Amino acid sequence: MQRLLMHSPxxxxxxxxxxxxxxxxxxxxxxxxxxxxxGRGFWIDFSVALGFIALAMMSLQFALTARINRIEASxxxxxxLQFHRFTSMVAFVMVLVHPAILFIVQPQTLQLLNxxxxxxxxxxxxxxxxxxxxxxxxxxxxxxxxxxxxxxRASHSVLSVLAVGLGFGHALGVSNYLSLxxxxxxxxxxVLAALWLIVYVRLVKPWLMIRKPxxxxxxxxERGDVWTLALRPIGHDGFRFQPGQFAWITLNITPFSMREHxxxxxxxxxxxxxxxxGIKAVGDFTSRIKDYQPGTKAYxxxxxxxxxxxxxxxxxxxxxxxxxxxITPIMSILVTxxxxxxxxxxxxxxxxxxxxxxxxxxxxxxxxxxxDLTLVHVLRNPxxxxxxxxxxxxxxxLDRYIPSRRGTRQYFICAAPKMMDQVEQALQDLDVPITxxxxxxxxxx
Amino acid sequence: MRYNLxxxxxxxxxxxxxxxxxxxxxxxxxPVSETQLTTERVDN
Numbered sequence: 001m002q003r004l005l006m007h008s009p010x011x012x013x014x015x016x017x018x019x020x021x022x023x024x025x026x027x028x029x030x031x032x033x034x035x036x037x038x039g040r041g042f043w044i045d046f047s048v049a050l051g052f053i054a055l056a057m058m059s060l061q062f063a064l065t066a067r068i069n070r071i072e073a074s075x076x077x078x079x080x081l082q083f084h085r086f087t088s089m090v091a092f093v094m095v096l097v098h099p100a101i102l103f104i105v106q107p108q109t110l111q112l113l114n115x116x117x118x119x120x121x122x123x124x125x126x127x128x129x130x131x132x133x134x135x136x137x138x139x140x141x142x143x144x145x146x147x148x149x150x151x152x153r154a155s156h157s158v159l160s161v162l163a164v165g166l167g168f169g170h171a172l173g174v175s176n177y178l179s180l181x182x183x184x185x186x187x188x189x190x191v192l193a194a195l196w197l198i199v200y201v202r203l204v205k206p207w208l209m210i211r212k213p214x215x216x217x218x219x220x221x222e223r224g225d226v227w228t229l230a231l232r233p234i235g236h237d238g239f240r241f242q243p244g245q246f247a248w249i250t251l252n253i254t255p256f257s258m259r260e261h262x263x264x265x266x267x268x269x270x271x272x273x274x275x276x277x278g279i280k281a282v283g284d285f286t287s288r289i290k291d292y293q294p295g296t297k298a299y300x301x302x303x304x305x306x307x308x309x310x311x312x313x314x315x316x317x318x319x320x321x322x323x324x325x326x327i328t329p330i331m332s333i334l335v336t337x338x339x340x341x342x343x344x345x346x347x348x349x350x351x352x353x354x355x356x357x358x359x360x361x362x363x364x365x366x367x368x369x370x371x372d373l374t375l376v377h378v379l380r381n382p383x384x385x386x387x388x389x390x391x392x393x394x395x396x397x398l399d400r401y402i403p404s405r406r407g408t409r410q411y412f413i414c415a416a417p418k419m420m421d422q423v424e425q426a427l428q429d430l431d432v433p434i435t436x437x438x439x440x441x442x443x444x445x
Numbered sequence: 446m447r448y449n450l451x452x453x454x455x456x457x458x459x460x461x462x463x464x465x466x467x468x469x470x471x472x473x474x475x476p477v478s479e480t481q482l483t484t485e486r487v488d489n
C-alpha cells in the first residue's frame with residue numbers, strides 16, 4: 001500500500017473514493033433488486049434517496065474520525081478531517097433538502113412538524129435534524145461562540161450519536177423501504193458498525209492506553225516559548241514511530257475522559273524508550289505544560305501521520321520547510337537521520353520571528369556536523385547585523401535554494417496554514433511535482 | 446491547494462450521489478409498458 005501510494009497516489013485515492021461511493025449508495029442499489037412498488041412520484045422517491053444517502057454519509061463519519069490506521073495511513077488525519085468537514089456539509093444540506101421536498105410536494109406533511117401531536121417517526125426526524133444543526137453551528141462557529149475545545153469535542157460526539165441514532169429511528173419508523181429484509185439487514189449492519197466504532201474509540205482504545213502508561217520524565221524550556229515534554233514508558237517498550245509522526249497525549253487524567261491533544265514527536269524514531277514532544281504555549285492546555293512535574297502519569301495514542309521521510313526511502317534528498325513550532329516534526333526527521341548516519345542532502349528553510357526565538361537553534365547547528373544539512377534561517381524581525389534571509393518564504397527565496405532538478409527531492413512543509421498555502425503554491429509555480437510535496441497541519445481542532 | 450483539490454473531489458462525489466438519487470427515483474417511477482406488465486403477470 002505504501003509503495004503504491006508513493007508511485008500512484010491517484011490510484012489509491014480513486015480506490016478510497018470508489019469504496020466511499022459504494023458504501024454510501026449500497027442501500028439504494030440493494031433496493032433496485034426488489035420489484036418496483038407502486039410509484040409514489042419522482043420527487044418523493046428522490047427525497048427518500050437523499051435521506052438514505054445522508055444517513056449513510058453520517059454513519060461513515062464515525063469511520064473517518066475513528067483514527068483507523070488503514071485509512072489514516074493513506075493520506076493523514078488532517079486530510080481525513082477536512083474530508084469529514086466537507087462531506088458533513090453535503091450530508092447536512094441533504095438532510096435539510098430531504099423534508100423540504102416533501103413539504104413542497106405534499107404540503108399536508110407540514111403537520112408533521114407539530115411536535116406534540118406528530119408521530120414518533122416524525123419527532124425523531126425533527127430531533128435528529130436539530131442535533132445535526134447544533135453539530136454544524138457549534139463546529140463552524142466554535143471560536144466566535146467561545147466554546148472551549150474539550151467540551152466541544154464531548155458535545156460533538158454526543159450530538160453526532162443523537163443525529164445518526166434518531167435518523168435511523170426515523171427511517172425505521174417510516175418503514176417504507178426498511179421493512180424489506182435485505183435493506184433492514186444492511187442498515188442494521190451500518191448502524192451497528194457505527195456504534196462499534198464509538199465503543200472502540202470511547203472504551204476499547206482508552207482501555208488499551210491504560211495498559212501502556214507513560215510518565216513525565218522532564219519538561220524543559222526551549223527558545224520561542226516552546227517546552228520539550230519528555231515521556232518514558234512504564235512497564236513496556238514504548239512505541240516505534242516514523243520521524244515526523246505525532247501522537248495524542250493525555251496528561252494526568254484517565255484516557256476515558258477523552259481530553260487528549262495531538263503533538264508531534266521531536267525526538268529520534270530510533271528511541272521509543274524516551275519520547276520528546278515540542279509544545280508551544282499558546283492555548284489553555286499548552287500554557288499549562290510547564291506546570292507538569294516529573295512523575296506525572298501520561299497516556300499516548302499513536303503514532304499517527306504520513307508526514308515522514310521514512311515513506312520515501314528512495315528519495316535523493318529532502319527539502320524541509322518549517323515555520324515556528326512547525327519545526328517539531330522536522331526536528332524528529334533530522335535527529336533520526338543523523339542517528340542512522342543518513343548521507344543524503346537535507347535543506348532546511350526555517351522561518352522564525354527573531355534570532356532569539358528560533359526553537360532548537362543550537363541543536364540544529366550541532367546537527368550540521370552530523371548531517372549533510374544546509375540550514376537557511378528566515379527572520380521576520382532580524383537583528384541589525386543580520387546577513388541572512390529576511391521576510392517570508394516566497395517563490396524567489398525558494399528558487400534560490402531548492403535544487404534545479406526539482407523532482408529529485410521530497411518536500412516537507414510544516415507551518416501555520418497561511419504560510420503552508422503560500423509555500424505550496426510557490427513550489428507548484430517552481431515546477432515541483434505535487435506528489436513530492438507533503439504537508440502537516442498541526443491545528444486539527 | 447490540496448484542500449481545493451479535495452473540494453473538487455467532494456463536489457464530484459456530491460454530483461454522483463445526486464445523480465444516483467435521481468436515477469433511483471426515476472427507476473422507481475418509470476413508466477411500465479403493457480407488455481412488461483403482461484410478462485410480470487404471466488411470471489406470477
